[in-house]
Amino acid sequence: MTPSVIKKNISRALYTVMWLYILAAWGVSLSSATSEMFTCSVPVDPVSARLGxxxxxxxxxxxxxxxxxxxVRWYRPKDFDNPVLLYTERKIQEASQQSQYVGxxxxxxxxxxxxxxxxxxVTLKLVNVTLSDQGEYVCYVSSNQDYGTASVFLNVTVKGTPPLLSAVRTDADSVNVSCVSHGWKPRPRLQWSDGRQTLxxxxxxxxSGxxxxxxxxxxxxxxxxxxxxxxCSLVLSEGEELEGRVDLRNIAALPETSSGLKTAVIILALLLLLSVVFIGVLYKKRDIVDIETMGQPEDLVDIETxxxxxxxxxLDRKTAPPYLKVSLNSKIVRDSEDNPCPPGKHAYILGTRAFTSGSxxxxxxxxxxxxxxxKQSWWVGLASGSVNGQGDVPASNGFWFLSSDKEKFLRLNMAPDILLPAYPRPxxxxLYLDYDQGVLSFINVxxxxxxxxxxxxxxxEVFPLFNPGQGDTAPxxxxxxxxxxxxxxEVSVSEREGTVTPPAEKAETVALVASNQSRNHQTSERKDCL
Incomplete structure (x- = not known):
């Protein structure tokens, strides 16, 4: 074998070895890359969580x-750079999170x-779920060779108030039973039963509110x-059910009367409803709507506590409509004689102080x-911070107040209205508020x-709500x-009971009262702007 042939064979061998090395390195690289290829998997259906x-x-x-x-990055659509959670360099980067998700x-x-x-x-966990948390969440995972992404929708559910039942007899053997409940999400299934069959x-x-x-x-x-x-039962899903019951045997029978008088008796029975019907109501849950009427010894409250x-x-003057007059010290309000509230409008004003969790x-x-x-006509209570302007006032949806009318009844704004006798009129x-327990009490001081x-x-946020009514002489x-x-x-007993007006308010009070003395004889015929 000549030297040239030997040299050529060596060159071919080296060339072959070089390509074998390249192919081996490429195979190792391909194997490594393939090992890091992945996809993000999520549930097909939306997930649900209870408020809080x-x-x-x-x-x-x-x-x-x-x-x-x-x-690992979790973010809301269009908020890639402002994530719900960012995990990188083997730890969660709290500095990069949206502020409402920190912690x-x-x-x-x-x-x-x-x-x-x-x-x-790479599951995301959220605690203390709020209504604003509902929506789409994007799961994004990346490595040096690959990345994957998938979306999940979160539904936030809310169990509403236990059903409030009321009943009134319509004839000798028939009772009309009403059921009201508020604050559900999504819409619950309502079902009536008498223990033997569905009604x-x-x-x-x-x-919706x-x-x-x-x-x-x-x-x-x-x-x-x-x-x-x-x-009456309201159901969101299995295990999320509230029930209220009323004993029909405790509903007093109506006396024999003419049809006109009988109708009047039914109406009167409805107005006095809360004093007699709630004795038989039983709830499965302790979060009940407590309704207690005035006039019973057990209704005395620990007002000092x-x-x-x-x-x-x-009073927040910025929230007052033009139909109200507000004193300079923002403590007194009444309706305007020069600019009366038109029909269909609501002349209410909010307080400056906001109440939130822990209040x-x-x-x-x-x-x-x-x-x-x-005063004969007024509203006093709370309004949600989401209330915008002097628009509609839906029952219980963003408004919780007690009102008074000139027919001598107090009303609780629910659907339907809850009527209470106003003797004596306060x-x-x-008002006592426990925000976290969801309790709002009205007291005749x-x-x-x-x-x-x-x-x-x-x-x-919720704010104190006031409506001075229309046509009353008293502010x-x-x-x-x-x-x-x-x-x-310390303040004097007379001041605590409201019989003495602070000097700064006295002149304005007299002026506001005096401006309406001339029309006092007309107030009995004017309709409240409520």
Missing amino acids: HVATIPCWLTPSMNAEGLE RSSLGLRELTSEGLKGGD KPEKLDYS AHGLVSAHSWVLSSPSSAPWVS MRQAGVDVT HAYWEVRLDKEQVGV QILG KENKLIVTVKAMFIG MTILDASHYKTGSV
């Missing part, structure tokens, strides 16, 4: 692989047997001879004036008696209840 509870939004890598060294978002487990990041589980309602209405929360109102006719009780949460409320507050409103008498009205307590679910005066706190400056 924990939401688990699953996402995992397919095929399963260790994700501890990868980047609430973390990496969780989609099931108890999950290995977490080691097993490719078909005569009417069933749903309405603030934050998209749903209210339900229904009524049914039943007979005490066929069943001793009737129940409530007053330890006393606050000084002032315990007590405030008082004076509803009379010496030598003038007690001269000073006290002079009588030291509870008028009514409602159980509601407050979301976001509405907001008293300073912060005096009652332990350790504060």
